[in-house]
Amino acid sequence: MRSLAGGIVIAVLLAGCGHSKQSTATTVSPVAKEECDGTSSNLEYTQCFNKLAQEAEANAAKELKKTADLAKLADQEYSWSRPKSIAPSEEEALANYLKGSQTHWEDYVEKQCELEAETSRGGSGTDTLRAKCHLRLARTRVAELQAAQKMIDRSR
Numbered sequence: 001m002r003s004l005a006g007g008i009v010i011a012v013l014l015a016g017c018g019h020s021k022q023s024t025a026t027t028v029s030p031v032a033k034e035e036c037d038g039t040s041s042n043l044e045y046t047q048c049f050n051k052l053a054q055e056a057e058a059n060a061a062k063e064l065k066k067t068a069d070l071a072k073l074a075d076q077e078y079s080w081s082r083p084k085s086i087a088p089s090e091e092e093a094l095a096n097y098l099k100g101s102q103t104h105w106e107d108y109v110e111k112q113c114e115l116e117a118e119t120s121r122g123g124s125g126t127d128t129l130r131a132k133c134h135l136r137l138a139r140t141r142v143a144e145l146q147a148a149q150k151m152i153d154r155s156r
Contacts, residue, residue, distance in 0.1 A: 031136045042124055049131035056138035063145040064102060070152050071095040094152060109137050 036048035071094035117130035 031132045031139075042128070046128045046131060049128055049135060053131050053134035053138060056135050056142070060138045060141045060145065063142050063149075064098075067145045067149050067152070068095060068098055070149055071098050074152050074155065098148070105141060109134065109141075112137065 031049075035052060036045050039045040039048055075093040075095055113130050113133035116133040117126045120126045120129055
């Protein structure tokens, strides 16, 4: 059973989901084949998308660290300013929710990108489809993490 503190944390997070004049939504750049136009072979085309995916994943890792640092800070501030009886437990901390979210995200990316890659049934487009999927989902994760940062910041 969740404690009162858990309900407070959830309420704070949900408060950021309401309608407001300032949206927290972030636009995710779609993956366009034009990003790798100018390559002379299928191999170079795939390598181009792999490089873009690696760059996007590195950017997502940076945003994850920023979000984790902000969540830990918010957890410390919240716990420090509340009596122990209503402070969130370790498992109800924002940092812990982020850790769980990231674990599930990584599982999702692995399965989703394999699904998309396998639609080519092992043909020459398999690696390109996998790379495009990783690129698209890394960009999506960056947008999600940036939105989470704004929500956490507003709740402090």
